[in-house]
Amino acid sequence: MNQKKTLVIGASENPERYSNMAIHLLLQNKYSVEAVGLKEGFVSNVHIQKGYPHFDNIHTVTLYVSPANQKNYYSYVLGLNPKRIIFNPGTENDELKEMAEDKGIATENACTLVLLRLNQY
Numbered sequence: 001m002n003q004k005k006t007l008v009i010g011a012s013e014n015p016e017r018y019s020n021m022a023i024h025l026l027l028q029n030k031y032s033v034e035a036v037g038l039k040e041g042f043v044s045n046v047h048i049q050k051g052y053p054h055f056d057n058i059h060t061v062t063l064y065v066s067p068a069n070q071k072n073y074y075s076y077v078l079g080l081n082p083k084r085i086i087f088n089p090g091t092e093n094d095e096l097k098e099m100a101e102d103k104g105i106a107t108e109n110a111c112t113l114v115l116l117r118l119n120q121y
Contacts, residue, residue, distance in 0.1 A: 004031055004121070005057050007080065009073060010064030010091075011035035011048045018088065019064035022112045029116055034058070052076040062086040062112045067093040078103055086112055 006026055011019045019035075023043040026033045034055050037048040052073075058080045065073065070093055077085065078099060084106035087093060097107045115121040 004059040005055075006031050006033050006060045006062055007055060007058045007082070008033060008035045008062055008064065009037075009077070011037035011043065011046075012064075013039070013041040013043060013048065017064070018113065022062060022064070022088075022116075025113060025116045029121070031121075055080060058082045060084050060086060062088060063091040063093075064088055065091060067091065067096075070096055074099065078105070081105070084108060086110055086115070088112055 008019050008023055011023060014020055020043050023033055023035060023046055027044055033046050035043065035046050035048040036053065038050065040050050041048045059082060061077050061080065061082045063070065063086065074096060082105060085100050087097065087107065087109045088111055092109050100107050
């Protein structure tokens with residue numbers, strides 16, 4: 001497994017959702033994946049958990065939640081102390097970006113799927 005353990009926030013069992021595609025592509029690329037969503041379930045062998053479960057050693061948080069719904073996750077995401085946060089298209093949020101950068105967390109407005117496909121993840 002790759003050392004960049006990734007937490008997907010906004011995970012869904014629906015195969016048409018980008019969060020679902022990201023989980024599959026992360027696994028194909030040998031990344032360790034955790035997932036949080038509105039409903040519990042599974043994508044491949046990854047358990048989608050509800051709420052704010054504790055995870056250790058999260059390198060990257062990749063967001064699939066609209067900026068309006070991210071406010072509920074601010075403390076949670078920042079408390080995980082990830083190395084970076086990826087704001088996927090439609091999730092860009094200057095407020096959270098500034099809060100993260102103030103804590104020394106790198107941020108990126110990018111698409112997880114594209115980064116993986118271009119080997120730039």
